[in-house]
Amino acid sequence: MAIRELKVCLLGDTGVGKSSIVCRFVQDHFDHNVSPTIGASFLTKTVPCGHELHKFLIWDTAGQERFHSLAPMYYRGSAAAVIVYDITKLDSFQTLKKWVKELKEHGPEDIIVALAGNKKDLGDIREVPMKEAKDFAESIAAIFMETSARNAVNVEELFQKISKCLSLDVGSTGT
Numbered sequence: 001m002a003i004r005e006l007k008v009c010l011l012g013d014t015g016v017g018k019s020s021i022v023c024r025f026v027q028d029h030f031d032h033n034v035s036p037t038i039g040a041s042f043l044t045k046t047v048p049c050g051h052e053l054h055k056f057l058i059w060d061t062a063g064q065e066r067f068h069s070l071a072p073m074y075y076r077g078s079a080a081a082v083i084v085y086d087i088t089k090l091d092s093f094q095t096l097k098k099w100v101k102e103l104k105e106h107g108p109e110d111i112i113v114a115l116a117g118n119k120k121d122l123g124d125i126r127e128v129p130m131k132e133a134k135d136f137a138e139s140i141a142a143i144f145m146e147t148s149a150r151n152a153v154n155v156e157e158l159f160q161k162i163s164k165c166l167s168l169d170v171g172s173t174g175t
């Protein structure tokens with residue numbers, strides 16, 4: 001079976017759960033006391049998609065402002081970007097919009113963008129209405145999912161959607 005390597009980066013405010021999403025996806029594990037990422041971390045996971053295997057090369061970037069200038073190194077050459085916000089923090093949704101703008105201006109032209117509203121398990125203290133995020137995602141033709149790294153909700157599904165989109169992309173350029 002053919003293996004395709006797909007570079008994916010995670011972007012978003014500090015504390016929104018980027019590392020936790022990656023950890024849930026790659027190791028099916030959740031840590032309540034995960035330390036903030038320094039610089040970036042790298043993990044891989046291979047998943048079947050149709051008649052091929054997709055090997056995700058995942059760059060989990062640091063959300064702290066002091067690391068912002070490093071981000072282009074990770075989104076350049078990426079096939080997809082997952083921009084994460086925390087549904088309980090309106091500020092993190094504003095930061096997501098800044099990342100969308102930055103990707104549009106400086107990212108790869110054909111990059112697939114996925115928006116992930118994480119911490120879905122904390123719906124009681126939600127600050128970002130799902131509809132608002134969904135409408136925004138639609139307006140920029142992005143994949144959208146609310147996830148919970150903690151409860152393993154929609155994390156696998158998020159990467160499956162990205163995988164499917166990447167397959168379709170190849171299909172359309174091949175014809």
Ligand SMILES: Nc1nc2c(ncn2[C@@H]2O[C@H](COP(=O)(O)OP(=O)(O)OP(=O)(O)O)[C@@H](O)[C@H]2O)c(=O)[nH]1
Pocket residue numbers: 012013014015016017018019020021031032033034035036037038061062063064118119120121122147148149150151
């Ligand atoms: N309740 C809940 N907490 C979560 C979830 N995902 C992550 N967390 C918690 O949120 C905190 C921050 O998670 P991280 O994964 O370190 O966030 P990050 O976006 O990688 O942060 P930086 O590395 O600083 O950019 C940790 O205490 C996690 O345990 C979730 O789905 N639900």
